Amino acid sequence: MEEVQINTSQATECNATETRRNIRIVVIGNEFEKIDGLSRLMSKEDRDAFNRRYGRILDLLAIRVKTKSLSALAQFWNTDLRCFELPNLDMVPTIEEYGLMVRLPVKEKEVVYQYKGRYVDEKKIATLIGLLPNQLKFEKRGSILGLRRTLLEDRLKVLAEQGHWKHFKITLALTIYGLILFPFTSDMVDQAAMDVFFQFEENGAKPRPGYPRRYFPFYDGVIFNWREFPKHSVDGPRGCVAYTPSIVLRQLKCTQIKPVEESLGGASFLYGTDDVGLLIEEIKSAWGDIKWKGEKELGKTRVIASPEYKEWRKARGVPPPTPMEAVHNEASPATLSQIITTMTSEAERMKAQMTFMEEKADAADLRITILEAQCRKKDKEIKDLQNDCEKACADADQARNAKRPRKGKEGKRR
Numbered sequence: 001m002e003e004v005q006i007n008t009s010q011a012t013e014c015n016a017t018e019t020r021r022n023i024r025i026v027v028i029g030n031e032f033e034k035i036d037g038l039s040r041l042m043s044k045e046d047r048d049a050f051n052r053r054y055g056r057i058l059d060l061l062a063i064r065v066k067t068k069s070l071s072a073l074a075q076f077w078n079t080d081l082r083c084f085e086l087p088n089l090d091m092v093p094t095i096e097e098y099g100l101m102v103r104l105p106v107k108e109k110e111v112v113y114q115y116k117g118r119y120v121d122e123k124k125i126a127t128l129i130g131l132l133p134n135q136l137k138f139e140k141r142g143s144i145l146g147l148r149r150t151l152l153e154d155r156l157k158v159l160a161e162q163g164h165w166k167h168f169k170i171t172l173a174l175t176i177y178g179l180i181l182f183p184f185t186s187d188m189v190d191q192a193a194m195d196v197f198f199q200f201e202e203n204g205a206k207p208r209p210g211y212p213r214r215y216f217p218f219y220d221g222v223i224f225n226w227r228e229f230p231k232h233s234v235d236g237p238r239g240c241v242a243y244t245p246s247i248v249l250r251q252l253k254c255t256q257i258k259p260v261e262e263s264l265g266g267a268s269f270l271y272g273t274d275d276v277g278l279l280i281e282e283i284k285s286a287w288g289d290i291k292w293k294g295e296k297e298l299g300k301t302r303v304i305a306s307p308e309y310k311e312w313r314k315a316r317g318v319p320p321p322t323p324m325e326a327v328h329n330e331a332s333p334a335t336l337s338q339i340i341t342t343m344t345s346e347a348e349r350m351k352a353q354m355t356f357m358e359e360k361a362d363a364a365d366l367r368i369t370i371l372e373a374q375c376r377k378k379d380k381e382i383k384d385l386q387n388d389c390e391k392a393c394a395d396a397d398q399a400r401n402a403k404r405p406r407k408g409k410e411g412k413r414r
Contacts, residue, residue: 025071030179030187034153036061039172041160044368046169054173056103060180078316081264082242085318088305090247090256102181113199115235115271115280119145119191120198128201129155129174130167138191146190149179173197182237192237239270240283256305258312 039058042050050058076084084091125147126136138145152175159168177197178189234243244264250256267283269276 025074030183032061032179035156035172035175035179038153038156038160042165042168044372046165050169050173051103053169054102054176057173057176057181060102060176081244081247082268083244083247085313085316087318089250090313091251092243092248113196113235113237115195115237117277117280119195124198125174125194128167128198129171130159130164131155139188141185141188144185144188144190146178146185146188146194149175149187149189152189170201184238196237235280235283240267240280242268250303250305253303255303256309258306258308 039047039061047058073084076086078085081090082092122136122138123133126133129136136147139148152171155171156168156175159165159171174194174197175189178193179187182193182196184190184192234241244259245252246257246259247264267279269279271280
């Protein structure tokens with residue numbers, strides 16, 4: 001029995017276990033109502049500025065992941081190939097999907113996070129969140145250094161009460177980075193997550209490793225190797241992980257072919273382990289010399305799998321398609337046409353619903369803008385009235401003082 005403990009930042013149940021395919025999944029859940037409530041103390045202008053700076057990561061506070069679904073998905077994970085072995089498809093989370101989730105589109109050339117041999121220290125983090133260098137001390141939990149969630153929540157409350165919204169936004173983003181985007185230790189933002197955030201604040205390094213595919217509206221190319229190495233490793237906040245693009249071609253809208261043996265595997269390790277310093281530097285520099293394959297080498301876009309690839313998956317012991325999928329694969333042209341018509345109709349209906357909801361959201365935003373303008377106008381009118389009252393009071397006082405006899409002159413006359 002292999003036991004895998006997953007620290008999910010969005011689970012709605014405190015503990016959920018499920019045994020399937022000889023893997024036992026333990027889910028530890030967190031709730032973020034307090035942080036979400038604190039984030040709503042920002043004005044619309046500050047909230048919009050936050051979204052422009054950090055993407056739509058505030059939306060992640062409201063997501064509730066079903067732990068049973070997470071547990072079921074984990075049963076399909078292949079540790080050696082680092083992909084989900086679904087019945088008809090090998091799949092990995094792509095950087096493009098990640099960018100879409102947080103509304104930070106991937107560009108072909110951009111600064112990305114890279115481990116620099118040591119993590120950011122306490123003084124730099126203290127300055128970021130508006131504290132003096134001697135006012136912040138990392139807590140140690142086992143071998144992990146970091147900041148407790150309750151400390152950051154208290155800091156957010158103080159900053160909101162003081163109206164220090166610049167440091168409030170930075171502290172809020174740091175909290176989301178550590179608890180949701182890069183969670184590691186329960187109820188703690190560890191030093192690795194803080195390092196990712198610090199690099200973003202300092203030089204705009206996006207919170208993602210070197211990316212496996214060019215980003216364009218349509219498929220353009222896939223990295224197949226860097227320099228002379230057919231295997232890939234991408235560096236994250238706590239270590240490097242292997243990535244094999246040749247097994248997810250179908251996911252990237254290409255014909256899925258059987259990968260060559262040399263392209264499988266790759267280096268996966270944690271920072272701080274022995275004899276990995278040179279390998280880290282090699283991986284960093286190698287991403288500057290990547291080799292692409294596009295339509296010329298892979299053929300036109302066709303989301304299918306070759307017979308050789310299907311046999312290779314079968315030899316790996318991947319579960320076959322479900323009966324429903326088999327029926328679809330063997331369906332007649334008329335049946336397929338009916339299925340396509342139904343799915344197209346459903347897609348159009350969902351598109352119409354989305355358009356309607358977007359129009360309602362736009363109307364609500366417009367209404368809010370109008371109300372805010374009216375409030376500002378009323379505030380100005382109130383301010384003008386206050387000024388008029390103060391001026392009238394000053395004029396009245398001046399008039400009263402002018403009518404009063406001056407005792408000094410009268411005494412002199414006598």
